Amino acid sequence: MILVQAGLSDLEALANLARECGESRWTEETFYPGCRGDENEIVLVLKEASEIIAYAVMAKEYDSCALYNIGVSPLKRRQGLAARLLLEGLAWGQNQDCDRCLLEVRASNAGAIRLYEGLGFVHDGLRKRYYPNPDGSREDAVLMSKHLETQ
Template identity: 35%
Template sequence: MLKFWMAPGGLHVEPAETRDAKDLARIHGQSFYRGWPTADFESFLADRTTPAYVACDAHRRIAGFALIRIAADEAELLTIAVEPRRRGKGLGRALMDAVFADLMLSPARRMFLEVDEQNSAAIKLYEKLGFATISSRKGYYARPDGSAATALVMARDLG
């Protein structure tokens, strides 16, 4: 079955493939202080319990991605990242909409995520998508200055 979702800026969202690992690692490294290596993405993309979705153009140039994990009736957003020049244009929302649409075909009934409490843009998006803060984890994220950031744990029902 072909899975394909529309996205802004002439892009679309489709399932990621193992060959996308290098691009995902590049975008993740542009987005987070401690980007994950290509080998980690290769492992995730080879595992059916960690589906990933890429936002790309007709030539399959990837501009963003979302990676989730499914375990029994729960899903977790492991990470989501968009190229810096494409941020603020609805691409994160399009990726999450594709994730939700695909999860409707899975046994998952609730989704969780962690987000840096200072990442107001991400928190605003997650709240618009129906996520609510259920707890926090102090010292969860390392910062470049050596300090540690608190993560908010957010969840939402999948319907």
């Protein structure tokens, strides 16, 4: 298994994996900024036999970095892959002189919240009714952050 930065040739596979992860608003178009070599946004991927099995999208926003999305193939979960990618993403943020990492996550996504807590993220509050649900209702976003040691 290798951890690499995704490029434009990975767009289709990324969009397919995002769909499998229930992140269907992530399309080739939304992955594009992180895959075109823009220094402010990257897509880190884990590949096994040249197939993408996990991804994390990180971006620099002024003095902070943000985790925009993370997903692991349903068959490859609970093997530490998301944690590995996120640690690499945090190291990227530190190299970009970011002093903290921000993220938001659906309040019902207990597994992801546990992942972030385990890596030292703290809860900063809620953004009420942020995410749309297929039935027309809305769900709160949990806002989380982690302080990064600047170099």
